[in-house]
Amino acid sequence: MGNVLNRIRQSIVFRIGVLMLLTVVVAIGSMVASYVISDAAENDAAAVNLSGSLRAMTYKSVATASSGDRLATQNLAEQISARLDHIAAISEFSPADHQPEAQNFREVSREWQQHILPLLTSVASGESRISEGELLSTAESFVDRVDTLVLDYQHTAEHKVELLRLVQLGSLFATVILVYFSLFSLSRSVEQPLRKLIASCRDIARGNFRQKLDLHGEDELGLLAQTINRMCEVIDGTHRELETRVRDKTAQLHKSHEVLDFQYRLARRISEGPLNGLEIDQWLAEFSELTELHDLDLCLMTPEGMTPYQHLTHGAGNNACQENNCNSCAHASGPREVAGQQIYRFPLEADKRNYGVLVCTLPQGQLLQREQQQRLSAFADAVTTAITLKERSEQDRRVALMDERGIIARELHDSLAQSLSYLKIQVARLARCSRSDALDRDQVVEITSELKQGLNASYRQLRELLTTFRLQIAEGGLRAILEKSVFQYREQHPEITIGLVYDLEEIPLTPNEEIHLLQLVREASQNAVYHSWGDHISIHLTQGEGQEIRVSICDNGVGISESPEKRNHFGMSIMQERASNLGGGLDIRRRESGGTEVSFVFVPEYARERQLLWNNAAGGGG
Structure with missing residues (x-):
């Protein structure tokens, strides 16, 4: 019984099935009861009719017996006996039946067999001499018992009809009650939960995963509601987690965008020309604020030097740093714990030459994230590139200056040097003419004219050289x-x-x-x-x-x-x-x-x- 109740509580289908089964049972029970009652009442009318006919036949047999018609009396007596047998057959009374109609029938049958029938037979045959009034009085007593028997059969038939009516009314009431409970159960256990489930599904379809179904039953819909609630909790938690991760990723992307913009601006500035110390310090400060690394040291060294020629610090810097013989620090890399601090070093190296080191200092127990290390390494590479480009630019300028000086020397040699040599020869000739005793004025004029021509040519060549040296694309x-x-x-x-x-x-x-x-x-x-x-x-x-x-x-x-x-x-x-x-x-x-x-x-x-x-x-x- 307990299992059935548990199943009724835990299963809507089983509950509705039980209600339908009860309704069917009531309907079948009502039909069976009606059939049984109607079957039992089938012979009641015949019994009443036969019992009622005994009265008339009794009076008729009294009349025939009183007239001495023995044959007619015998026929009527046989008919009365036959009808009593028929009544006994259709009534199916058992000897142990104590119902009033059974007892009355047994008394009527016994009185007929023991008193009335022998009396009528003896009167009709003339063996007994009683008056007609006494015979009629005896018959009336028997008829009274027959009337009681008829009333008993009538009451029995009425009771059966009343019972049939009660059965039908009871089955109708039970059917109505069961139908009502079925509809109530469907409304409470199916229709209302389904309405809530549909409303919840619509909210879920709109993206609302924070609603909660208020269904606490142990049946299928209750289990479905609990499952939907757990699903909504999981999805809402996942949704919130994804929103948090999206916000974090957005912040990281924004930070990465800022870092990329910083690196782009730094690269563009490096491509425009060399960086001086003040600019590097400004870029270091911006990089520190951007990456939220507040203790940075940037030591710039010559490849041959042992100590930095410029030490740029942002924040507290490396408290353990002492600017003497920094060569070992400049060539070190990776994390190291020094004086209760976590030190990260990023050497500024290019082409097997060291230009210094970028140092990041963190409190003890705190480590750099991989992305922060990459940003520090990229900044160190950018500073190294700037220094390398500056060094190469200076070297290129030195080479270009030496090339230009070589070109100027060759140009001067091919033009002015030869002209000056020619003028020097003419001056020597003029000097010899001036030292001679006999001054040859024609020769002096010739030499002077050649000097003038040489000077004009040298001046022209000088102008052309100046034009050439000033030439630009x-x-x-x-x-x-x-x-x-x-x-x-x-x-x-x-x-x-x-x-x-x-x-x-x-x-x-x-x-x-x-x-x-x-x-x-x-x-x-x-x-x-x-x-x-x-x-x-x-x-x-x-x-x-x-x-x-x-x-x-x-x-x-x-x-x-x-x-x-x-x-x-x-x-x-x-x-x-x-x-x-x-x-x-x-x-x-x-x-x-x-x-x-x-x-x-x-x-x-x-x-x-x-x-x-x-x-x-x-x-x-x-």
């Missing part, structure tokens, strides 16, 4: 400055026709290549102007085969001498050096049609890089 590029130079030559030497063909618009040239090409063309053009004795000069800059650049300067003058080792007049050594700097080949030869041709062929840097990439790709693919 400004806006417009190589073509514009070449056209300007050709225009100047035409103004200075109107007797010479100078042509320029420039077909390198589609080729990207580096500043170094433009400077060397400009100087090479100017030197070859100058040689043609001053030493070829021709009246036509053509300058061609074109693209050759295999992405080569061809440069040629041709004149129609006297041509190069047979002794090319004497190259000062044409600046051959200078042009050879420029050609080697560009990795090309220089050729100076006499033209068959007359004059000299200076040709130069080289592959520009962009083409060499492209060819290198192709070779690497082909090697990697093989």
Whole structure:
């Protein structure tokens, strides 16, 4: 019984099934009871009818017996006995039945068999002589008992009808009660919980996972509600955790964006030019605030030095730091615990040269995160790059200064030095003339005239050298400055026709290549102007085969001498050096049609890089 009650409490289906089963049982019970009662009452009407007919037949048999009609009396007696037997048969009374109708029937049957039937038979046969009034009085007593029997059968039939009515009313009431409880159970256990479940599902579909179903039953819907509540709790917890993680990731991305922006600005500033100590200090302070690392030391050292020439500190810095013999600190890396502090060192190293160290100090027990270490390492690399670029820039300026000084020396040697040597010879001649006893005025005038011409030539060469040394590649590029130079030559030497063909618009040239090409063309053009004795000069800059650049300067003058080792007049050594700097080949030869041709062929840097990439790709693919 306890299991059934538990199942009724825990299962809606079982509960509804029990209610339906009870309804069916009540309906079947009502039908069975009605059938049994109606079956039991089937012979009650016949029993009443037969019992009622005994009265008339009794009176009739009294009349026939009193008239002496023995045969008619015998027939009526047999009919009465037969009807009593029929009543006994349909009533099915047992000898032990104590119901009133059974007792009355037994008394009626006994009185008939023992008194009335023998009396009627003896009267009809004439054996007994009693008056008709006495016989009628005896018959009336028997009829009274028969009337009581009829009333008993009537009451029995009425009781059965009343019982049938009560059974039907009871079954109807029970059915109504069961239907009501079924509907109430469906409404309370199914309809209302389903309505709450549907409302909850709609809220969940809208993304509300914080609502809670107030269903505490132990049935299927209660279990479903508990499951939905747990699911909502899990999803809401996961949702909140994801929101927290998204906020954290957003903050990290924002921080990473700020760091990337800082690194970009720092890289752009480094590309613009060298950083001084004040700027590095400002970048260090910004980096410290950005990464929330408040104790930083940046020691800048020369590669040969043992102590920093500049020590930049942000925050408290490294309290254990002593600026004496910092070489071991500059070359150390990784975390180390010193004087109750956690010390992280990031050396500033490039090309096996050390330029200092970046030190981050943390309290004891606190460690740098991997991302913070990467940011510190990137900042140290940026500072190293800035120092390296500054050092290389200074080295490049020194090399450029030495190259420029060499060029100036060669130019002075090829122009002013020779002119001054010539003037020195003329001054020596003038001195000898002045020391002689007989002064030759014509010779003095000749020498003076030559000195004047030499001075004018030296002054002209000086102006041209100044123009050359002040030459710069400004806006417009190589073509514009070449056209300007050709225009100047035409103004200075109107007797010479100078042509320029420039077909390198589609080729990207580096500043170094433009400077060397400009100087090479100017030197070859100058040689043609001053030493070829021709009246036509053509300058061609074109693209050759295999992405080569061809440069040629041709004149129609006297041509190069047979002794090319004497190259000062044409600046051959200078042009050879420029050609080697560009990795090309220089050729100076006499033209068959007359004059000299200076040709130069080289592959520009962009083409060499492209060819290198192709070779690497082909090697990697093989």
